[in-house]
Amino acid sequence: MKILLKHLKYFKGITMKTNLYKALSICFFISIQIFTFQIVYSEGEGELKQNINDIKVLDMDSSLISLSDYSDMVLLIVNVASECGYTPQYERLEKLYKTYNSQGFEILAFPCNDFGGQEPGTNEEINTFCSSNYGITFQLFDKVKILGEDKSALYERLTNNDVTEKSDIKWNFEKFIISKNGNIVARFFSKVEPTNLQITKLIEEELNKD
Secondary structure, eight states, rough: OOHHHHHHHHHHHTTTSSSSHHHHHHHHHHHHHHHHHHHHHHHHHHHEEEHHHTEEEEEEOOEEGGGGGGSSSEEEEEEEEEESSSTOOOOHHHHHHHHHHGTTTTEEEEEOTTTTOOOOOHHHHHHHHHHHOOOOOEEEOOOOOSSSSOOHHHHHHHHHETEEEEOOOOSOOEEEEETTSSBBEEEEETSSSSTTTHHHHHHHHHTOOO
């Protein structure tokens, strides 16, 4: 921006006696600088809105985890609850995890009590419920807020970006696919089963990308 201002000031100082060719050259140079600045700014802004690698979250032991730690892995992020009609999806989530984990796939599950109060337990209770009832081996994280002013930074990004646009989570077990470089790829609503062909096909496509 300083470069643009410098040349704009210089251009204003050009008198009527200045060579026309020189004036046109300066105009062209300034136009290129402005155009380049707009492209860089737009790309940077778009990348920030659809990428989650700069976000940190807490695991169930309250340890801070950077989502950039999952670079080069395809992710499925899901908000979960223990007393929901969709809770049996834990079984299909575990099946999905075992199918693709060895290929570079991870599931990040975030318990949330925002929908019908269907996740009232502590982290310890949630962990015990998942392991004893569904044999869950993928990672569970600290309970999060998904709605309202206390919405977590992760879900603020997931529900307000250039890919899935701006729309709050509607219920438990909504799913997001994240690419190897941390970009949001797609969103699937609660009723779409984790092993649905739409999801498995997309996971395979992302896993096959360099």
